[in-house]
Amino acid sequence: MATNAPWLIVGAGALGQLFAASLAQRQRVVLLGRRPTRHVIRLRKPDGTDHQIPARRESLEQWSGPESPALVILATKSHHGKTALDALASRLPPQTPLLLLQNGFLLQPRLTEQWSGPVLCASTTEAAYRPATASGMDLDPDSPTPDVIHAAAGETWIGDLADRHVTLATRVAECLADAGMKAAACQDIRHRLWRKLAINAVINPLTAIHRVRNGELASRAFRPRVAALIAEIAHIMQAEDVPPPAQGWDVFIGDVIQATANNRSSMLQDVLANRPTERDAILGPLEEAARHHGLHLPAIADLYRQTPP
């Protein structure tokens, strides 16, 4: 990876702006959104302080180098990732490394197979959202409202699905850490992505269907359905050779429900803003794995049918 070449971040949403705002202070970055905007990111940090961070922002359609990027970070929702990359691909050298930030486990294996350069995947517990998206409205560019709210600092693990790019993953994680983010390379990113998927598969669809905050899933009313889902997910993870967390799946997922009790899950936010959800990236791989291993999993099948696409 060329040390001084810029990094492109594709998708100027919550995570794209958070990564750009953090990296811009240490590294050359260009944030590519669907439309051009002012060269600044208004970031509210977890401690509630507001910051205006200078950052180069351009529209993906218009970006034209001149230098080849050292890395492209794909920060769209899973269902937009391929379209966004296709729109950019003819302007990138074929060996450009990618870093995928998506939840779920759909885009990661597909792009690993299809992209000619190295494909790194991240699993992150950073939490960020765009205030404007709750109402689906664009912000007035002169408004003091932040572009992105960094709700909670987390950590980001980086690796590739075949463990062929450990040096690159280490270098990218070092750059993120240098920019103040907690990040590390790992050699079990596939397991980490499936474990995060297990959490999202229980919390996101149920909260979106019933329009409740995450903590509601710990109530008596939801307990049987949550337990049935976790049991089926544990089955699939075993079939996929994903080791269970030390505390067991119930406690692992129950702890996240408690820790994020006051959150509106990202899928609920998408439903409330009339946006497509990441159902297929989160529940699709579970359904596909169940078919592949010949498992009959009625709780997951019901959940898939009820979840808005």
Ligand SMILES: NC(=O)C1=CN([C@@H]2O[C@H](COP(=O)(O)OP(=O)(O)OC[C@H]3O[C@@H](n4cnc5c(N)ncnc54)[C@H](OP(=O)(O)O)[C@@H]3O)[C@@H](O)[C@H]2O)C=CC1
């Ligand atoms: N937010 C978070 O805290 C976390 C998010 N993730 C994952 O990260 C991914 C991104 O999430 P998040 O940032 O919240 O999502 P957002 O919806 O906030 O951002 C996605 C951005 O991608 C843009 N986009 C879509 N298509 C294109 C395109 N063709 N060209 C350029 N830009 C495009 C959207 O543009 P427009 O604004 O026009 O719609 C939007 O700004 C998801 O997979 C999510 O699951 C993972 C962990 C935490």
Ligand SMILES: CC(C)(CO)C(=O)C(=O)O
């Ligand atoms: C962990 C959880 C469920 C927190 O809300 C999340 O990742 C999401 O909402 O997508």
